[in-house]
Amino acid sequence: MSHSSSWLERFQSGSVAESPVGEPVQHFATTNHNFGGVRSDSGLSFTRLLAMAKKEMIQIVRDTRSLGIVVLMPVVLVLLFGYGVNLDLKHMPIYVVDQDGSQDSQDLLKRFQNSEYFDLIRVVRSYPELVRAIDDGRAKMGLVIPWDFSQNLRTGAPVGVQALIDASDDNSANVLTGYAQSVVSDYSSQVQLQWMQRRGMTPPPPVLSVENRVWYNEDLESSAFIIPGVLALVMSVIGAFLTSLTISREWERGTMEQLISTPVSPMEIMLGKLIPYFVLGMFDAALCVGLALYWFHVPFRGTFGALFVSSALFLVAVLALGFFISVIAKNQLAASQIALLATFLPAFLLSGFLFSIEQMPKIVQLVTRVLPARYYVSALKMIFLKGTPLRMLGGELIPLVIFAILLSLVATGVLHKRLV
Amino acid sequence: MLSRLKQMLIKEFIQVFRDKRSRFVFFVPPLMQMVIFGYAATYEIRHVPSVIFDQDHSLESRELISRFQSSAYFDVQQQLTDSRHITEIIDRGDAVVALRIPPGFSENLRRAQTAPLQVIVDGTNSNTALIASGYVNQVAQGFSQDYQRDRMQRTSPNLADALPQITLQERPWYNMDLQSRWFFVPGVIGSLTLVLVTTLTAFAVVREREIGTLEQIMVTPIRPVEFILGKTLPFFLIGLADVALIARVGTLWFRVPFRGSILVLLAGAMLFLLCVLGMGLLISTVSSTQQQAMVTAFFFIMPSVTFSGFGFPISTMPDWLQKVTYLIPLRYFLVVLRGVYLKGVGMSILWPEMAAMAAIAASLITLSVLRFHKALD
Numbered sequence: 091m092s093h094s095s096s097w098l099e100r101f102q103s104g105s106v107a108e109s110p111v112g113e114p115v116q117h118f119a120t121t122n123h124n125f126g127g128v129r130s131d132s133g134l135s136f137t138r139l140l141a142m143a144k145k146e147m148i149q150i151v152r153d154t155r156s157l158g159i160v161v162l163m164p165v166v167l168v169l170l171f172g173y174g175v176n177l178d179l180k181h182m183p184i185y186v187v188d189q190d191g192s193q194d195s196q197d198l199l200k201r202f203q204n205s206e207y208f209d210l211i212r213v214v215r216s217y218p219e220l221v222r223a224i225d226d227g228r229a230k231m232g233l234v235i236p237w238d239f240s241q242n243l244r245t246g247a248p249v250g251v252q253a254l255i256d257a258s259d260d261n262s263a264n265v266l267t268g269y270a271q272s273v274v275s276d277y278s279s280q281v282q283l284q285w286m287q288r289r290g291m292t293p294p295p296p297v298l299s300v301e302n303r304v305w306y307n308e309d310l311e312s313s314a315f316i317i318p319g320v321l322a323l324v325m326s327v328i329g330a331f332l333t334s335l336t337i338s339r340e341w342e343r344g345t346m347e348q349l350i351s352t353p354v355s356p357m358e359i360m361l362g363k364l365i366p367y368f369v370l371g372m373f374d375a376a377l378c379v380g381l382a383l384y385w386f387h388v389p390f391r392g393t394f395g396a397l398f399v400s401s402a403l404f405l406v407a408v409l410a411l412g413f414f415i416s417v418i419a420k421n422q423l424a425a426s427q428i429a430l431l432a433t434f435l436p437a438f439l440l441s442g443f444l445f446s447i448e449q450m451p452k453i454v455q456l457v458t459r460v461l462p463a464r465y466y467v468s469a470l471k472m473i474f475l476k477g478t479p480l481r482m483l484g485g486e487l488i489p490l491v492i493f494a495i496l497l498s499l500v501a502t503g504v505l506h507k508r509l510v
Numbered sequence: 511m512l513s514r515l516k517q518m519l520i521k522e523f524i525q526v527f528r529d530k531r532s533r534f535v536f537f538v539p540p541l542m543q544m545v546i547f548g549y550a551a552t553y554e555i556r557h558v559p560s561v562i563f564d565q566d567h568s569l570e571s572r573e574l575i576s577r578f579q580s581s582a583y584f585d586v587q588q589q590l591t592d593s594r595h596i597t598e599i600i601d602r603g604d605a606v607v608a609l610r611i612p613p614g615f616s617e618n619l620r621r622a623q624t625a626p627l628q629v630i631v632d633g634t635n636s637n638t639a640l641i642a643s644g645y646v647n648q649v650a651q652g653f654s655q656d657y658q659r660d661r662m663q664r665t666s667p668n669l670a671d672a673l674p675q676i677t678l679q680e681r682p683w684y685n686m687d688l689q690s691r692w693f694f695v696p697g698v699i700g701s702l703t704l705v706l707v708t709t710l711t712a713f714a715v716v717r718e719r720e721i722g723t724l725e726q727i728m729v730t731p732i733r734p735v736e737f738i739l740g741k742t743l744p745f746f747l748i749g750l751a752d753v754a755l756i757a758r759v760g761t762l763w764f765r766v767p768f769r770g771s772i773l774v775l776l777a778g779a780m781l782f783l784l785c786v787l788g789m790g791l792l793i794s795t796v797s798s799t800q801q802q803a804m805v806t807a808f809f810f811i812m813p814s815v816t817f818s819g820f821g822f823p824i825s826t827m828p829d830w831l832q833k834v835t836y837l838i839p840l841r842y843f844l845v846v847l848r849g850v851y852l853k854g855v856g857m858s859i860l861w862p863e864m865a866a867m868a869a870i871a872a873s874l875i876t877l878s879v880l881r882f883h884k885a886l887d
Contacts, residue, residue, distance in 0.1 A: 159805040170816050177553075246673060249676045257688055260682075260689060261690065264688055265644070267678075274676055274677065275676075291669075294661070296654065297624065297625065297654035299624050299627070300646060300647055301626055302647075304639055306633050307633030307634055315635050332801070339800070423535060423710075439546055439547065440550050448559060
């Protein structure tokens with residue numbers, strides 16, 4: 091109530107000055123009286139909605155920078171993640187202390203040198219030098235070949251090669267360890283082979299052969315896994331971030347009150363505000379898809395129909411969310427921070443975009459179930475990489491439909507409450 | 511000069527802390543983000559959901575399966591009875607790895623022939639697929655080695671003892687259990703400070719311009735430098751408070767070790783905050799509305815975070831991009847943060863990063879002060 095009285099005063103002072111009618115207070119009172127009646131009677135008027143959407147569109151187009159950003163944003167984000175996010179490690183710098191200095195140790199080192207995953211940067215004399223190189227980040231891994239390396243090889247005593255790994259980045263460390271393991275075990279089997287041949291034995295064939303088939307992303311390209319998910323990021327930014335800012339700007343400047351005093355109904359205000367952003371969002375989605383397919387050559391095995399339907403549903407959900415945030419925040423700073431928290435961050439962290447959901451703690455996994463982004467990212471990956479047809483996407487699309495409807499209802503409901 | 515600055519600061523502090531919503535914005539979102547990051551950001555691949563289709567049903571195949579089951583890397587959810595189920599389960603995403611032991615597996619082994627083991631990996635998440643394949647190989651290798659050794663033991667026991675074998679003994683330093691949390695939590699301190707302080711600074715100045723109070727301030731005797739100091743100092747302090755707060759949460763809640771010196775962290779944080787304030791100011795000089803400031807800030811922040819090494823190693827980026835990363839202050843602050851937290855290194859190792867941040871801060875602040883003068887005229 092305190093709020094409505096403050097805008098009532100502002101409205102009065104404005105209309106006193108301009109009103110051709112002699113009795114501004116009276117005039118206002120009647121409008122106020124008709125508030126509920128006019129709105130519930132008229133429901134949705136297409137002309138008013140169109141006028142509202144047109145006004146919004148003009149406002150967007152007039153602000154060239156914001157428009158430029160809306161167009162540039164998807165391009166930048168796709169390029170950013172396409173080039174910047176790559177977990178396929180290669181040429182990791184390693185330092186070596188070769189205490190043995192024999193032909194055997196040289197053979198092992200040569201194997202590391204020839205692997206594309208490692209760059210043998212330097213052979214240092216002492217252990218402290220190696221430690222220093224790992225400490226200051228010049229080396230990701232330090233190999234220590236013990237002084238009795240070749241001697242033990244000859245006597246058949248087990249030989250251990252130490253690998254000191256900078257594990258401050260656990261994922262790199264993990265991948266690196268795997269590669270180093272396979273270099274050493276290859277070397278080990280070769281040594282065993284030679285050892286048997288020298289004794290005139292016929293070496294047995296390898297026990298197991300692992301036939302590894304990777305489905306959906308045969309070359310294990312990071313970009314094929316990352317870039318489809320960028321769509322969710324772009325839509326979140328356009329949908330929630332920008333809309334919540336433009337609407338809270340109207341509140342902040344007081345133009346929202348002016349809008350409300352016109353015969354436009356809350357539903358029309360919301361739709362009129364959101365339709366232009368819906369168009370922009372879909373345009374951005376198309377731009378992202380174009381870049382993904384023609385610039386980064388991400389495989390696309392599904393149908394554009396499925397992509398369109400899931401994108402539209404997600405966009406409606408985030409637009410409604412953005413609108414809701416702007417109604418409750420009413421100030422651009424707060425709106426932007428809440429929008430960041432409520433949309434961008436979940437889309438980035440909790441959607442399975444980068445981090446697999448099944449690796450998160452159970453409670454966090456439950457939280458992801460109430461986030462639209464999770465279903466959208468999952469649908470995107472299925473459409474792009476697996477080629478899942480629309481009718482098989484029920485598990486992803488039904489939650490999105492529910493979110494879209496629920497969030498729209500909540501947003502209009504809150505706006506109604508704010509207005510009356 | 512000092513008294514004017516004092517007045518300006520008093521005004522700013524009142525303005526900054528008056529609003530309940532802004533007070534909320536300073537501390538609650540960073541805390542929430544820290545918690546979400548701490549729990550959700552993980553590259554750890556453990557308990558990979560897997561299914562096994564055993565067509566051999568032999569002692570050997572069961573031995574192999576039990577090795578997969580007992581490994582912490584795999585979570586064997588189901589033993590299949592039909593190969594068509596494999597496609598279905600992988601398609602639906604219910605399992606990431608499917609193992610198929612074809613008929614004749616044990617037959618091959620007993621005849622000393624190579625026995626095939628089929629592995630199907632869902633490559634949708636390339637990183638998970640890569641690491642999971644590595645684990646499969648590791649388990650298979652263990653099985654092979656032991657099988658080979660057993661066989662030799664049976665046929666020629668004394669030869670088996672003399673057979674040379676080389677193993678890699680890995681020692682993961684700084685993060686023995688390879689916990690992603692230890693990698694991300696220190697980094698979050700940097701990225702959160704960047705996001706928060708850049709937007710706050712840019713917003714504070716632009717809002718005065720948008721509302722029209724900037725002109726009012728400029729007609730007072732306050733000089734631009736005093737204005738800038740008055741605007742930025744509160745955020746400098748808020749930024750430091752946030753660093754302290756998030757750092758506490760990281761050590762107390764997420765139990766990330768803090769092995770270095772607090773003073774080194776403080777020095778790094780201050781230099782980094784100067785960079786970030788300079789960036790915020792620069793954004794404010796090129797924006798006339800808060801929305802513009804927000805999107806412009808976004809355009810600085812996103813690449814900064816992506817290319818800083820926050821979540822993705824810089825060494826895997828294309829060469830030209832690696833050169834660009836030298837311009838990003840967060841890159842250096844992350845080295846300082848991880849150095850102080852995990853490696854426990856001090857100034858003798860971190861001075862190049864400190865120097866780089868100082869240089870960036872100096873140039874950003876000079877640039878923005880110059881631009882600010884111009885924007886006023």
